[in-house]
Amino acid sequence: MKYQDYRFSVAPMMDWTDRHCRVFHRLMTRRARLYTEMLTTGAIIHGDRMRLLGFDQSERPVALQLGGSDPRDLATAARIGEDFGYDEINLNVGCPSDRVKDGRFGACLMAEPALVADGVAAMKRAVNIPVTVKCRIGIDDQDPEVALDVLTRGVVAAGADALVVHARKAWLNGLSPKENRDIPPLDYNRVYRLKATLPDVPIIINGGIGSLAEAKAHLAHVDGVMLGRAAYQEPWRLLNVDPELFGEAAPYATMKDVFEAVMPYIENQLGQGTRLHSMTRHFVGAFHGVPGARAFRRHLAENGVRQGAGANVLCDAVALVDISAASSIAA
Known part of the structure; x- marks a missing residue:
């Protein structure tokens, strides 16, 4: 998969990036990569799959984001996602909510990099589409210089096709999920340094990016940029993605x-x-x-x-x- 495929994406956001949101966003940009909300492996394996996973073909390319930690369940859920037609499977190792922590998935998995790597390896064996990981630079008292390198080495060795890094820590003890989106300081340079050590691995940066001008600046250092709240709360920005980042006409003028x-x-x-x-x-x-x-x-x-x-x-x-x-x- 070419780096160009990861050049711009809209972040997976709980309660926001559902199928209706993605159809709307796709009308403004042909080239952006879109993501589902995080869906747990248990819900996919045991729940109403059509309701959870059904999507309109116009949304593609669209990635399924999974929450889970058991390698067998991740492999099963990834295979189901591939059968539904998703173009990528993304493992969430960044969500800091209490519900996620209690279920042993999301950002708390930064403390278990070997388990994350096992999950990636299991999914790679199960599917033929790209498997990617979205993480933080660290959690709680972890040293981001060490924690991010350890996690990255493990998932890359396991076959991960790309890494999306939210460029701030998650504090699982002391901050709410909402506070974790804003209070921990952003450290874009840490992500830049990671990219410098991995020239052959697509690295996508995420976190606090509010405009396409900022996205362009980041693209001088990394392979892709992921916008979250700025893309959702002011979706008109997406009309400029294809012209400004891909040199192509927007699907619609206004x-x-x-x-x-x-x-x-x-x-x-x-x-x-x-x-x-x-x-x-x-x-x-x-x-x-x-x-x-x-x-x-x-x-x-x-x-x-x-x-x-x-x-x-x-x-x-x-x-x-x-x-x-x-x-x-x-x-």
């Missing part, structure tokens, strides 16, 4: 065009019983900073949650926005 393009998907989903709010909740930041954005958000919030709400609610919300200003913002 956010208005994007919303016109998403209408058939929304109508289809409504026909299958999906509630409008399940889709429009991902749209609230689409016109950030544009005249009419507040009215757009308010209209969706007040009307999108109503029983039987239809696509006309979104059409009426978009009509409240100054589209000419929106065009200039997205350009």
